[in-house]
Amino acid sequence: MSLSQLAREIKESPTLALNEAARQLRERGEPVIHLGAGEPKSKVPMDAILSCAAKLKTGEVRYTPTEGIPSLIKAIIRYTEDHYNKVIDPKNVLATAGAKQAIYNLMMTLLNPQDEVIIVAPYWVSYPEIVKMVYGIPVIVTPESGRFEPTMEDILQSVSSYTKAIIINSPNNPSGAIYSEDLIGELVEFCENKGIYLIMDDIYHQLVFSDSKWTPVYKFVKKDLEDSKVIVINGVSKSYAMTGFRIGWAIASKKITEVMINVAAQNTSCPSVLLQAAAAGALGGLQNGVENLRLTLENNANIMMNELNSFNGIKTVAPAGTFYCLPDFSAYEKDSVKLSKFLVDKARVVTVPGKEFGLEGYLRLSYCGTVKSITQGIQRIKWALDPESPNEIYIGDRKFRRDWL
Numbered sequence: 005m006s007l008s009q010l011a012r013e014i015k016e017s018p019t020l021a022l023n024e025a026a027r028q029l030r031e032r033g034e035p036v037i038h039l040g041a042g043e044p045k046s047k048v049p050m051d052a053i054l055s056c057a058a059k060l061k062t063g064e065v066r067y068t069p070t071e072g073i074p075s076l077i078k079a080i081i082r083y084t085e086d087h088y089n090k091v092i093d094p095k096n097v098l099a100t101a102g103a104k105q106a107i108y109n110l111m112m113t114l115l116n117p118q119d120e121v122i123i124v125a126p127y128w129v130s131y132p133e134i135v136k137m138v139y140g141i142p143v144i145v146t147p148e149s150g151r152f153e154p155t156m157e158d159i160l161q162s163v164s165s166y167t168k169a170i171i172i173n174s175p176n177n178p179s180g181a182i183y184s185e186d187l188i189g190e191l192v193e194f195c196e197n198k199g200i201y202l203i204m205d206d207i208y209h210q211l212v213f214s215d216s217k218w219t220p221v222y223k224f225v226k227k228d229l230e231d232s233k234v235i236v237i238n239g240v241s242k243s244y245a246m247t248g249f250r251i252g253w254a255i256a257s258k259k260i261t262e263v264m265i266n267v268a269a270q271n272t273s274c275p276s277v278l279l280q281a282a283a284a285g286a287l288g289g290l291q292n293g294v295e296n297l298r299l300t301l302e303n304n305a306n307i308m309m310n311e312l313n314s315f316n317g318i319k320t321v322a323p324a325g326t327f328y329c330l331p332d333f334s335a336y337e338k339d340s341v342k343l344s345k346f347l348v349d350k351a352r353v354v355t356v357p358g359k360e361f362g363l364e365g366y367l368r369l370s371y372c373g374t375v376k377s378i379t380q381g382i383q384r385i386k387w388a389l390d391p392e393s394p395n396e397i398y399i400g401d402r403k404f405r406r407d408w409l
């Protein structure tokens with residue numbers, strides 16, 4: 005069978021594959037604890053549901069303008085004013101089928117074959133694959149050991165004459181780290197001077213914990229948006245617990261947006277009008293659900309940190325936001341794929357190997373589930389790895405004895 009070389013090289017999404025593996029185990033009646041999930045469990049905001057239902061009830065479910073329906077564009081403009089203190093024009097906005105598609109359409113718009121995009125490890129699993137899908141070259145920057153934030157020097161060492169863009173995700177999936185204001189300021193200055201695009205993926209920016217602060221990139225942008233190299237990606241998936249609605253957006257100069265709209269017009273025409281209506285409802289409606297989610301996640305993060313700190317061998321940095329943390333398990337096992345498989349086999353706990361995010365020896369653990377799943381999940385991991393923990397444990401209603409340490 006002859007298939008595209010490029011397409012065959014695109015990796016399966018490891019997180020979606022893990023979700024499927026966990027689902028299959030559960031279906032077989034296995035008491036799986038899923039600490040690999042990438043979506044909050046809270047309910048979709050009522051304003052989103054009502055707005056979506058009202059649109060459906062009209063019976064008029066049609067194509068929309070590619071860039072999005074006016075009410076959603078208006079809501080995104082208002083959101084940008086509220087959260088970024090930045091006034092933008094409707095022609096600076098493209099609504100997409102999830103932030104993922106915004107990033108894809110943007111890369112398609114910016115890159116020529118062989119152009120390089122700098123990606124900082126640990127990184128969201130999809131960045132390198134999306135860059136490759138438009139014939140670009142992902143260039144991975146790994147900060148000095150043990151730190152989740154790169155220095156400007158780390159980044160500069162990877163800049164070449166082929167560097168077209170740098171993509172930054174802060175708060176960060178998978179580490180939960182927020183990059184310092186100094187770094188963001190330096191990046192903006194560097195990119196604006198050198199003519200390199202700076203893509204800010206802010207999908208987790210509302211999920212920031214009390215002692216931490218996220219600063220909108222526009223604070224550092226001196227140029228007019230029309231001349232600026234800074235592009236913002238955002239969406240409703242994480243903060244509004246609307247992963248299944250698939251609505252995200254990009255904010256860029258009118259010139260870039262115009263081309264992105266042509267790209268979007270030829271690949272999806274537009275995101276579904278029902279889901280756009282839902283997103284407009286969520287953005288324009290009561291915001292207390294976001295704050296409740298943030299508080300729940302902060303509480304869950306504290307519980308997970310307490311549990312993890314009871315391990316001698318694990319090194320962990322408390323997350324500043326998101327619903328992930330990335331502890332270093334290398335004292336137990338350096339091969340994170342092997343370790344992750346071992347934990348599913350022995351303890352029925354799903355984690356995501358750090359290797360998928362460009363950091364070997366680590367595991368990404370999510371705390372967007374219940375407190376019970378967090379405490380039991382970490383206890384099971386401890387039982388499987390730590391010789392000092394009791395060697396018997398109940399998993400579901402079966403008693404297991406550890407015989408491998």
Ligand SMILES: Cc1ncc(COP(=O)(O)O)c(C=O)c1O
Binds near residue numbers: 101102103
């Ligand atoms: C850093 C980051 N960016 C973008 C996305 C994609 O968001 P969406 O579900 O809106 O496509 C995710 C989802 O996991 C993410 O973690």
